[in-house]
Amino acid sequence: MASPLSETATEPLALTETFRQLPALFHENATPTPTKRPQLLRLNRALADDIGFDAGALTGPDGIATLAGNRTPADVTPLAMAYAGHQFGNLVPTLGDGRAVLLGERVDTAGVRRDIQLKGAGITPFSRTGDGRAALGPVLREYIVSEAMAGLGVPTTRALAATSTGENVLRPTPEPGAILTRVATSHIRVGTFEYAAKRGETEAVQALADYVIERHYPEIADAEAPYRALIEAVAERTGTLIANWLLVGFIHGVMNTDNVSIAGETLDYGPCAFMDTYDPATVYSSIDSGGRYAYNQQPRVGLWNLSRFAECLLPLLADDQDEAVSQAKEALDAYGNAFETAYHGGLVTKIGLAECHEGDVELASNLLQTMAEQSVDFTLGFRYLADAAHAVDSTNDTNVRALFADPTAFDGWATRWRERLATETRGFNARRNAMRAVNPAFIPRNHRVQQVIDAATNGDLEPLNELLAVVSQPFDDHPNRAHYAEPPAENEKITRTFCGT
Structure with missing residues (x-):
């Protein structure tokens, strides 16, 4: 039998659905609730092109109706x-998609x-007491921040469109309603595995693991121990992802296991934010x-979440519980290794x-410590x-x-920094260009988003x-819009x- 993942969508608005072929406990039918007066606020035309959608069709009546939940794609x-x-x-x-509906899947141009x-998109079987709707503010926040993350090169879900509904939602006062069309390599989460594992559905866990391997990690399909290899692969991607968050000053805000993508993408932008002043203990949520x-x-927390994922796969690792736990722990070592490699390498860059030579990570860490002590803006500092x-x-x-409360604090660190730079042969222009390619000028600062x-x-x-x-081109200067790089006034x-729910 041909693999369901070999199917492709060829029509401009056509979708396929392979997730539905998993055991029935993983999904429920959910028809989007029609909206009264939908209006397309923003279409991500570049992303539409990458996916292979016809942007013109998406901005036409049928396209807008689909993005608003008033029309269901064929097939x-x-x-x-x-x-x-x-x-x-x-x-x-039991959580589930309480206000989200998966229309289907699309094989993109890559x-x-x-x-x-x-x-x-409205009430689903998992909405509980919620209305299944979203307010305009959280929709625009996720659109902006997810596209900023894409511009920064951080793996993320993407925003294809934002559509207003023409109706208000109560949050806790009336706010304009909206729908986000979100694109992800998949919406499978650690929590998806937990859903089956906590019900003792080992065969369903295995079916889901096989699906994830085929869809996201085909390189491990022939591994001697594929489920252990899956833990390692997910751990590696997640470690690298969280290192990238730290390197750009991003705080997810709600790293519950239901918000951890098994594909290693940033998922579910709720009470998220980018730091202004550098403080390692910063909380926005x-x-x-x-x-x-x-x-x-x-x-x-990333490792804690992955440990919950590994627990779900224990029955697939070995019949003996102790042996399974030992294999899981060894597989989870990939997380720390990936995180340290990405974070330390990113800091020195x-x-x-x-x-990266001995002492370089300490040198970069000393800068961060000084920035925290001196209340330096994280993005502009670098x-x-x-x-x-x-x-x-x-x-x-x-x-x-000028960013340091006491500029001489920078001078002391800069002396050691320049001594280290002097040992390298790279020219000034090459070094500056390399630094500007990893240190953005623009982030979606909270006050600008608001x-x-x-x-x-x-x-x-x-x-x-x-x-x-x-923010979609954060490493460029944008001289006519330079004010978007400025930190907020008091x-x-x-x-x-x-979170917006």
Whole structure:
């Protein structure tokens, strides 16, 4: 029998559905609830092209109706995915897509199968007491931040479109409703495995693992121990992903196991944020009162989440429980190795070193410590450091020094830094260009995102278009929009973000 993953979609709006062929406990039929007055707010034309969609068709009546949930694509039956999740460390055995509907899948122009999902499409069998809808603010936040992450080169789900519904939702006051069309290499989570494992459905766990291997990790299909290899592969991708988060100052905000993609993509942008002032203990999420998911806790939580994934696969590793646990622990070592390689390598690259020698990670860490003590803006600190590296002395240090409460604190570190730079042969221009290629000028700062949401709520989409223009190309200068790189003024600071449900 041919593999279901060998099918492709050829029509401009055609989709296929292979996830549905998994055991029935993983999904329920879910028809999007029609909206009253849908309006397309933003279409990601570049992404549409990459997926192989006809952008013109998507902006036409049938396309908008599909993006708004008023029309179901032919040949597929939309569904809501079932999953469990450890939320702030506590298991919730049944969660599932309470406000999202998977329309189907599409093989893109690079041959990668992608999920097409409507988020905010109405009540599903997993909605419980919710209305299944989404407010405009969270939809635009996810659109902006996910596209910023893509621009930064961090693996992420993507936003294909944002569509207003013409109806209000109550959150807790009336807000304009909207739907996000989200694209992912899949929406399978650690929590998807937990859903079957906690019910004792070992055969379903195995079927899901086989599907994940075929869809996401085909290189391990012929491994001697494929399920152990799956733990290693997921651990490696996740470790690299979280290292990349730290390197750009990103805080996910709600790293529950139901928000951890098995494909190693950033998934579910709720109370997320990018740091302004560098502080390792930074928390933005309004519901994270204990700081479980603080910036500096993300690596630890990543391993904790992966341990829950490995637990689900124990029956597939060995008949003997002790042997299975031993194999799982060894497989999880891939997480720490991948994280340290990506994070340490990224740090030394951010400070302009072409190679990592003994003492270089400590040198970069010392800069971070000084930045924390001196309340330095994380993004601009590294961006301006690239300019400082463009000279043999302190000639170009003015901008970066000005970020430090006591500029002499930078001077002391810079002396040691320049001594290390002097041991390398790379020229000034090459070093500066390399640093600017990993140290962005633009991130979606909280206050700018809120300004976009406020404007869009009043019918003005130009701020959205402008912010997306800079954060989707964050390493360029954009001189006409340089103000988007500036940190917030004191009265513009936003210290709490919300999940939007």
